[in-house]
Each structure stands twice: as structure tokens, then as C-alpha cells.
Amino acid sequence: MDILIAIALLGGLSLAFGLILAFASKVFYVKTNPKLDELNECLPCANCGGCGYAGCSGYAEAVLKGEASLDKCALGGNEAAQAMAAVVGAEAVEVKRKVALVRCSGEHSYDEEGNLIAGSKAKGTYEGVRDCNVAAKVGGYGPLSCEYGCLGFGTCVKACKYDAISIKNGVAVVDEDLCVGCMACAKVCPRELIIPVDPGRNVVIACHSIAKGVVTSKVCTVGCIGCGLCKKNCPNDAITVTNNLAVIDYTKCDNCGKCATVCPKKLIRDSNVENLPDLGSIPTLTNPEVGMK
Amino acid sequence: MQVFSIIIAALLSENYVLVKFLGICPFLGVSKRINAALGMGFAVTFVMTLASLMCWCVYQLLILLNLAYMQTVAFILVIASIVQLVEMFLRKKVPGLYNALGVYLPLITTNCAVLAVVLVNAQKNYSLLLSLINGCASGLGFLLAIVLFASLREQVDRADTPDCFKGAPISLVAAGLLAMAFMGFSGMRF
Secondary structure, eight states: OHHHHHHHHHHHHHHHHHHHHHHHHHHTOOOOOHHHHHHHHHSOOOOOOTTSSSHHHHHHHHHHHTOSOTTOOTTTHHHHHHHHHHHHTOOOOOOOOOEEEEOOOOOOEEOTTSOEEESBOBOSOOOSOSOHHHHTTSTTTSSBSSTTSOOOSOHHHHHOSSSOEEEETTEEEEOTTTOOOOOHHHHHOTTOOEEEEOTTOOEEEOOOOOSOHHHHHHHBTTOOOOOOHHHHHOTTOOEEEETTEEEEOTTTOOOOOHHHHHOTTOOEEETTSOOOHHHHTSOOOSOGGGGGO | OHHHHHHHIIIIITOTTTTSOOSHHHHHHTOSSHHHHHHHHHHHHHHHHHHHHHHHHHHHHHHHTTOGGGHHHHHHHHHHHHHHHHHHHHHHHOHHHHHHHTTHHHHGGGOHHHHHHHHHHHHTTOOHHHHHHHHHHHHHHHHHHHHHHHHHHHHHHHSOOOGGGTTHHHHHHHHHHHHHHHHTTTTOOO
């Protein structure tokens, strides 16, 4: 008899809760726009946050409300933009893929006697937390002599979801085949070294030092001193020198690579030409912290 | 006085996560960022309080029918239903909070700390008021533990941990140390 009561009671309770929930699901029914699911399917679901919204579904909602433009998804690129345009019935602009560029070439390379061969000098031994944002706050702009250079503790490496960025010889380097251009690395870099660039270009100016030439050449062997040789030799007037730093305007640049050959500090790099003889001869340092000692 | 001792026990000396080691799954899963931990803590507090209320009513019914041995099954049923109901309610009425809690809300269903609270209420024969107080204070104890742990983890994330300790291992060590700190409250009585 007891077991019957138990069954009846639990069955009754379950039935009651079931009915309440069924009723509640009618009362609290939320209409969702079927277009939202379609938009979600257009996006890569990587949830990298590069668009500035909380995940892909957040971006899809913003697109549906008309708050966000269609070109924000770096990973989906043009394909995602066109697909979303078809769903919301808007005209899509063509989206070009961008990749991240670390504007520093100051590998902390030392020879066996501890003399600086290439790159920026370390001020002293840094024993703190291995994180760029922490290191950058250490007295006098961090442990590196160059206050604009890459610290090389790999905060950007941790931020990258696509394993596209790594530390080589104490400087962050982007693998352009893997980079999707979400720029998550740029958001965490305390030195603001990382910018989006067109993956088609060959020539990059890998320095972000706006200090005067004298100061820059004191602290780094491959820092831009603003001499302007690249500007004078550019056939397309694509280079300007502002604040002691050369900058390429990629809308004018035709990748001829002349600036890379004339740069006295060899910091303008042409991916078609190996123009870094002094760096090539240095044995690769497996431990980037050596440069900090 | 009993109220005060219940609150202190639930918050510190008998903390469900750090002393009784219940509800470890959300404690480890949702403690990477303080914001998420806060949301989870408040959601658990809310569900614990509501579950204490509902389960007290169901427990009275069970006693009446001489079926107190069915309490575990009945309580699980009640908790699962409450979480479902709360989820539906939030989705309709407070979509902001619903989005903030996200997947954590249904996760509470499987949080054994909630079940433990209502079982303790039943075991100690608390009145309705004491059950509510115990539920609320236990939830706040969970909130305290998870927020403390999340802030620890945010710091540990930045530290240079040895490769073999990265991620989960160092988190578990941190949780253990935090639990040891809470052991210090174990003698407190009022």
C-alpha cells in the first residue's frame, strides 16, 4: 500500500510540475526571429570577439537590429559578409582580408660575450611576472631600453585563438597564413605595436619608435631613425616620415621594395628579399628571456 | 541566536564549497572571470532560496504521508523544475540577466550544493523561516567562495606557472589552499 502512495505522490508531483512548466512555456514563450538562426549559420562560430560583440551570436543579433555593419567578421571575411547580406537583404561591400603586423624588429640578440648584435638592449634583469602588461608598468617603461619595442613576454600569443602569433628571438611574429585578422592580439598589447595590414603587401616597416633618431639608435640597432632615405627613394611617394617614424601608405605602395634596399637600419622588410644579413647569421635563441638578462 | 549561527555556518565554517566540497563542478567551471563568477553566485543564491521554500512545502507533504524516505527523489524533481521555470521566466522578463548567465543557469540543476541545502533543511527539521535563511546564506557562501576563487585565478593566470601546472592543476592547487584557509573557521560556534 505504501508503495502505491509513493508512486501516486511522486507521479502526481511530476505531473503537477510538468503541467506548470508546460503552461509556463506558453506564457513565457519568446518569439525569435528565424533570420537570426540563418545569420548564425553564416558566421564561423569561432567566437573570437574580433567584431567587438560577445561571440558570433551577439554579432548576428546586432546585424539583425541594423546596429552593426556586415564587414566586421574578420574570420568569415567576404564570404560571411555576402552570405549575411543575402539573409538581411542588404547590399554587401567586398571585405578584404587583413592580417596583423607586429611593428618591431628589435630581436634581443646577443653574442656569447653578451654584446648586443641586433635589436634593442635590455636595461637590466627583469624577474617579474612574465606578462607584457605587467612588465610595461615596471619603472621607466619596462625592462627594455626602447620604450616602443616588443617586450616579448607573449601576452599577444596568449590572446591569439588561432596560434598565429609566436615569440621568435624575443619579438612577436605573426604567421600570416594562420592569422585571420581578428586583432585580439592588438587589444592586449601595451605598446600598441600591432596593426592590421593587407596580406598582399611585401614591404613592411617593422618599427614603431617615434623617439628622435639619436635616441633610437642608442637603444636599438634596428630602430627607425626617421632619416627619410626611404621617402626620397620611393617612386610612388607612398612613404611619409612623421614623428621620426616612416609610415607606408599601402594605397600608393606598389611593393617595388626599393625602400627596403636603401634602409640603413634594415628595418624595412621585403618578404621577397632576404635583406637582413646580420640577423640571419645569429643563432636562434630558444629562450627569449636571454635577451632580458 | 540560532539564526545567527546558521548564517555564520553557511557562510564560513560549513561553507558548502570549501568545507563540505559540494558544488565543485560550477565552482571550477565558472570561475575564470570575476564577472561570470558573480552572475553564477547570484543565480545559485536565488535558486537555493527558492528551492528551500518549495522543498519545505514538499517535505511537509511527505511527512504527512509518511514518505520521508522519498525526499531525495522528490527534491531533485523540485529543483529541476524550479531551475527550468526560472530560466523561462528570466528569458521572457529579464533577457539581459538571461544572456549574462547563459549556460550557467541550466548548470545549476546539477549543482549538488543546492540539493545538499534542502536535504540539510529536512534533516535538521528547520522551520520555513530557518530553511529560507539557511538557503539564502548557503547561496551567499557559494557566492563568496566562487568570487574569491575567481579573483585568485585571474591573478594566477598572469603568473609564470611551470608548464606541467598550467591550467587546471594550478587551479586545483589554488582551490585546495583556499579551502585550507576556510578550515580556520571550523571551530567557530555561537
